[in-house]
Amino acid sequence: MDKSAVATILDEMGTLLELQGANPYKSRAFHNAARSVEAITESIETLVSEDRLQEVKGIGSSIGSIIKDLVTSGKSSEYESLRSSLPAGLLEMLKIEGLGPKRIKLLYDELHIDSIASLEKAAREDKLAKIKGLGEKSQEKILAGIGALRQRSGKTLFSTAERLAAGIMEYLRKQKGVQKLEVAGSLRRKKEVVGDIDLLAVVELKNRTTVMKAFTGNPSVERVLGQGETKSSVLLTEGIQCDLRLVEEDEFPFALQYFTGSKEHNVELRTRARKMGWSLNEYGFTPIEGNKGSKGGKKHPPKCSDEEAIYRSLGLSYVEPELREANGEIESAEKGTLPELIDVKDLRGTFHCHTTYSDGLHTLEQMAHAAKALGWEYLGIADHSKVAAYAHGLSKADVLRQFKEIDALNAKAGVHLFKGTECDILPNGDLDWPATMLAEFDYVVVSVHSSFKMSEKEMTARIIKGLKQKNVTMLGHPTGRLLLSRDAYPVSMTDVLKAASDYGKMIEINAYPNRLDLDWRLCRPARDAGIMIAINPDAHRIEDLSYTRFGVNVARKGWLKASDVLNTRSLKGVDAALHGTVERSHDKRKQR
DNA sequence: GCCGTTTTCGGCCCGACTGTTTTCAGTCG
Numbered sequence: 170m171d172k173s174a175v176a177t178i179l180d181e182m183g184t185l186l187e188l189q190g191a192n193p194y195k196s197r198a199f200h201n202a203a204r205s206v207e208a209i210t211e212s213i214e215t216l217v218s219e220d221r222l223q224e225v226k227g228i229g230s231s232i233g234s235i236i237k238d239l240v241t242s243g244k245s246s247e248y249e250s251l252r253s254s255l256p257a258g259l260l261e262m263l264k265i266e267g268l269g270p271k272r273i274k275l276l277y278d279e280l281h282i283d284s285i286a287s288l289e290k291a292a293r294e295d296k297l298a299k300i301k302g303l304g305e306k307s308q309e310k311i312l313a314g315i316g317a318l319r320q321r322s323g324k325t326l327f328s329t330a331e332r333l334a335a336g337i338m339e340y341l342r343k344q345k346g347v348q349k350l351e352v353a354g355s356l357r358r359k360k361e362v363v364g365d366i367d368l369l370a371v372v373e374l375k376n377r378t379t380v381m382k383a384f385t386g387n388p389s390v391e392r393v394l395g396q397g398e399t400k401s402s403v404l405l406t407e408g409i410q411c412d413l414r415l416v417e418e419d420e421f422p423f424a425l426q427y428f429t430g431s432k433e434h435n436v437e438l439r440t441r442a443r444k445m446g447w448s449l450n451e452y453g454f455t456p457i458e459g460n461k462g463s464k465g466g467k468k469h470p471p472k473c474s475d476e477e478a479i480y481r482s483l484g485l486s487y488v489e490p491e492l493r494e495a496n497g498e499i500e501s502a503e504k505g506t507l508p509e510l511i512d513v514k515d516l517r518g519t520f521h522c523h524t525t526y527s528d529g530l531h532t533l534e535q536m537a538h539a540a541k542a543l544g545w546e547y548l549g550i551a552d553h554s555k556v557a558a559y560a561h562g563l564s565k566a567d568v569l570r571q572f573k574e575i576d577a578l579n580a581k582a583g584v585h586l587f588k589g590t591e592c593d594i595l596p597n598g599d600l601d602w603p604a605t606m607l608a609e610f611d612y613v614v615v616s617v618h619s620s621f622k623m624s625e626k627e628m629t630a631r632i633i634k635g636l637k638q639k640n641v642t643m644l645g646h647p648t649g650r651l652l653l654s655r656d657a658y659p660v661s662m663t664d665v666l667k668a669a670s671d672y673g674k675m676i677e678i679n680a681y682p683n684r685l686d687l688d689w690r691l692c693r694p695a696r697d698a699g700i701m702i703a704i705n706p707d708a709h710r711i712e713d714l715s716y717t718r719f720g721v722n723v724a725r726k727g728w729l730k731a732s733d734v735l736n737t738r739s740l741k742g743v744d745a746a747l748h749g750t751v752e753r754s755h756d757k758r759k760q761r
Numbered sequence: 762g763c764c765g766t767t768t769t770c771g772g773c774c775c776g777a778c779t780g781t782t783t784t785c786a787g788t789c790g
Contacts, residue, residue: 186762194773198762229763267779269788302787306780560790561774596777618790619777 170243172206172213175236178248179203181260182235185251187270188259188277201227206236208530208710213240258284265314267307275302289315325409328682328719330356330363333405337387338368341413344383346376349421353428357490359722361689365410367428372415384413420452422475427451433495434488441483441499454482491725508730513721515737518584519714520549521591521614521645521677521705526571527552528560530710533574533586539711541584546740548714550575551589551614551645554601560618563590565606572609585740587611587747591645596620598634600641607640612747614677614705616645617658625659632660633668642747643675643703648688662691670698673749675735677705678727680720681713692727701746702727703735 183199205227222233238245276282297308354367394402416424442449477487485502492498523529540548553562593601649658678688704720731737
């Protein structure tokens with residue numbers, strides 16, 4: 170069993186212990202151990218075989234022996250007995266917002282509620298409100314939580330769908346006769362959530378049946394919804410539908426364009442084709458009645474061997490899938506003013522990274538090495554400020570200690586570390602660091618981590634007050650952290666962008682695979698207002714650094730060019746950009 | 762269950778918010 174499977178089980182054991190009402194520190198020990206296991210850099214098999222598990226902080230003799238069992242045999246009697254002690258439905262119930270282990274245990278003990286279904290029934294029968302410790306409001310909240318949970322099922326995060334699609338495609342590519350295979354649909358457009366996975370393939374005629382069988386029989390399939398000669402649909406075990414369509418070689422570009430969508434984009438495209446005397450569908454162009462060319466005969470479109478040719482035939486420059494949302498892209502394509510979108514390979518570093526100084530999992534040095542391994546020139550460190558106690562916010566002494574370590578690391582060649590901070594914007598709009606301290610950093614990210622329930626007006630005022638302070642560089646997670654289950658905090662982005670523009674500040678866009686990021690909505694207005702964007706993963710672990718690629722998706726959907734983004738600048742360029750927005754730097758540096 | 766410059770027992774992060782109470786438990790970040 171591999172590292173992350175072990176971590177998942179330890180985490181589940183921690184949760185089960187919470188549900189059992191065990192010593193909270195015991196359950197926390199399991200959660201901590203799970204995190205530690207996830208963060209192990211060397212092979213877990215090696216650690217087990219060399220009996221060195223307990224060298225890992227957070228793993229003692231008990232959990233160590235569980236891990237040993239899991240790694241060597243794939244099983245653990247402790248895990249099995251813990252699992253069988255409680256109904257599986259209780260774990261499901263944890264997904265309901267506002268319902269934690271204590272209440273789930275209470276409900277289980279009092280009313281034998283052991284699933285979301287029985288919970289809903291009891292709530293509708295007004296039984297929950299009568300339990301001591303609960304009331305009308307809790308009951309309503311639980312019902313609302315169940316509703317929200319239902320609503321979001323059926324939609325899958327981009328990162329999940331991408332992973333599933335990659336697995337199936339890898340499997341299909343091994344099949345005989347598969348000549349072309351591409352992902353289409355909203356997944357190709359990199360929508361933040363997708364409804365299903367659309368795959369498109371060209372397969373030799375004689376191999377079609379076996380390829381279709383391979384598709385419907387592949388290991389990630391839960392059940393087959395339909396199976397035909399050219400189209401099959403399956404439901405994957407992770408609850409998302411996946412369709413495979415087979416087309417002829419010469420239809421492929423048309424089918425790819427058609428099935429990539431969006432529907433609205435295609436409507437505009439087909440309308441345009443009609444005006445030119447052609448009808449457009451997934452198989453190609455066909456001349457329509459009354460179509461006359463210059464010589465009086467029917468005007469035939471050129472053969473299209475790729476999507477670019479289709480757009481060219483319609484007098485348009487190529488439109489990247491991410492832009493096909495009927496959002497002005499066809500007009501821009503006609504004028505030839507579409508931006509050359511930022512690409513992952515343009516990235517030269519990132520900012521807003523945490524380390525073990527606050528709530529990160531990896532050390533400064535580990536993060537620096539990881540950045541270097543990604544081929545980056547620099548990395549911006551931004552650990553939490555002191556008020557963020559839950560995240561081990563840094564004291565002034567911690568910051569000075571970190572500065573020293575950064576200086577030492579920067580002295581060794583490799584990758585440049587910027588001295589930053591993620592400074593809390595307190596509820597009254599003040600910043601968590603005094604002005605004198607803010608001046609010490611290379612850059613300052615300010616963000617909100619508390620009192621989320623303010624009105625939009627208050628929250629906006631709070632953020633703007635924090636953002637406009639001297640020496641503040643950029644706003645962190647501007648729209649809040651939008652998990653599937655949770656809303657962003659209320660804030661007027663128009664006002665915040667205006668303030669950023671007025672005061673010469675930057676805006677960060679976040680990207681994280683398990684987050685529903687709508688930050689792309691900010692990109693175009695930010696660009697138009699001349700605001701620089703930073704693509705930040707809000708990294709807490711080494712692997713988070715590579716999640717900047719999700720940020721690139723966000724930026725692409727927001728029409729950003731490389732030059733609109735801080736991360737694509739050279740070390741020198743970043744230095745200049747940071748100091749351009751932070752007036753103190755020149756003088757301060759000269760004094761040193 | 763883990764940990765240790767307070768080291769084999771006793772503490773383990775903490776504050777805001779909500780809904781429930783009448784001083785606090787549960788949830789969240």
